[in-house]
Amino acid sequence: MPRHRLYLIAVLALILVSATLGYCSRDVEISVPAVAPHSYGKALRQAHDGLPGAARVLYQQLQRGDLTPIRRAALYAELPNYPSPKALELARLDLQHDDPMVRRAAIESIRRLLPAGQRSLVLGPMLDDDEQSVRFAAVDALLGLDADAIGLYFGPLQQALEAYQQALLEQPEDSAAQVHLARLYLHEDDYAHAALALQRSLQLSPQNLDALAVQVRLLERQGLHDESRQVLAKALALQPDSAFLQHDLGLWLNRHQQTEYALLAFARAVELEPENTDYRYMLAVTLHQLEQVEAAQKQLQTILDRQPASRNARLLLIQYWKETGQLQNVQVLLAELERQNPDDPILQQGL
Known part of the structure; x- marks a missing residue:
């Protein structure tokens, strides 16, 4: 066979092999994605049910960049049952997430992952978040810590707490908001304002159980133990x-x-x-x-x-x-x- 025909056959064969390999590699890339579409639901169920490998699949899902905020937030509801340095690392990364829902979920998860003495170092900076709801979530996560545990964030916490109270005051027709406001006042031993917030809540919803529970604690904190017992007794008589x-x-x-x-x-x-x-x-x-x-x-x-x-x-x-x-x-x-x-x-x- 002439030499130029051998050369032509070799070139055609090389082109054919290259094209075949390219097509195969493209096909594999499409048909075997890194994370199967159904793996989110399976991982969430695995974590919720405490099945073997739950932590591993939960961490894998939190490393994905294609989850919607609501799906990502749902993962953080499960994370505190699976603590580790990796869990804390993932939650801290999402304190910078674009969506406030995810940042709030990460804050709540870290609150449950970390002991009180370590919490303010991680969550303190969130008191300056651009989003009001995220700042308020940080306040809720830091309430109850003593001054030493709060450390350098004592001032920012007080500022955010006052803004939180003002925002709730502007919702006088929201019974749940008034209960939360009462809790914030109770934290500061501001019994008079706590009582007013509870009064507003119970006027809106006389059978609000959360309000009744906070009212019991308020009376106890003031040394009115018989009155607190009577509130409970009256509520139990009705329910x-x-x-x-x-x-x-x-x-x-x-x-x-x-x-x-x-x-x-x-x-x-x-x-x-x-x-x-x-x-x-x-x-x-x-x-x-x-x-x-x-x-x-x-x-x-x-x-x-x-x-x-x-x-x-x-x-x-x-x-x-x-x-x-x-x-x-x-x-x-x-x-x-x-x-x-x-x-x-x-x-x-x-x-």
Whole structure:
């Protein structure tokens, strides 16, 4: 065969191979994306249900740049159950997110991830955020810290708190806003203004349970304990099957060193609203205070059976199992936790 024909065949073959490889690589890039479209919903369910690998997939989703703000915010509702340096790093990055919804969600997540002493260093700068709602979210996250914990952000916090109060004052027809305003005044021991805010709220909504609970605390803070009890008694007479009021009664009895009676109120709250893990958790704590350790363990195990992602219930149950020397049960709980989140700080402590 003449040499020029061999050369032509070789060139055509090279072109054909190059074109085929280019098409194949393009096809692979399209058909196998880095993150499957359905993976967000699957990851969110995995985290919410406390399934193995939950932390890993949750972190992966938070590293995506294509999620809508509402989807991103939903991930932050789950993140506090999966603490680690990586979790904190991701949340801190989203304090600079373009959307205020995401910044607020990151603030709330960090509030639950960090102990009080470390919170102001991370969230203090958010008191100067351009968006008012984000500044107010930072105020809510920092309230209750002492002056030493707030540190250099004491002045900015006071300024933001005053602006927050003014904004709520301008919503006199919003019952929930007035309850929140009362809480802010109560934090500052401004009892007169707190009472006025509660009065406005209860005029708008006489059966507002949140308002009644804050009213009880306000009266207690002023030393009016009989009056606070009467507020609760009156509310319970009108709504005896309110799990919220039964729980609040239990809290009141606990604060007044009547733990045995508090136990009855907490048990009633759980009976009325068995799916409420906060109520069941408080029942477990009270049972433990009364040295009914086995019953407390059963309540915490019920929480984990229904919500395996509940880290607080898991850690408290680990503590209670340790107290009774049931180290095999401790190992089971730790092994489940490691499958959920191998970087959880508690795993570094061992038994």
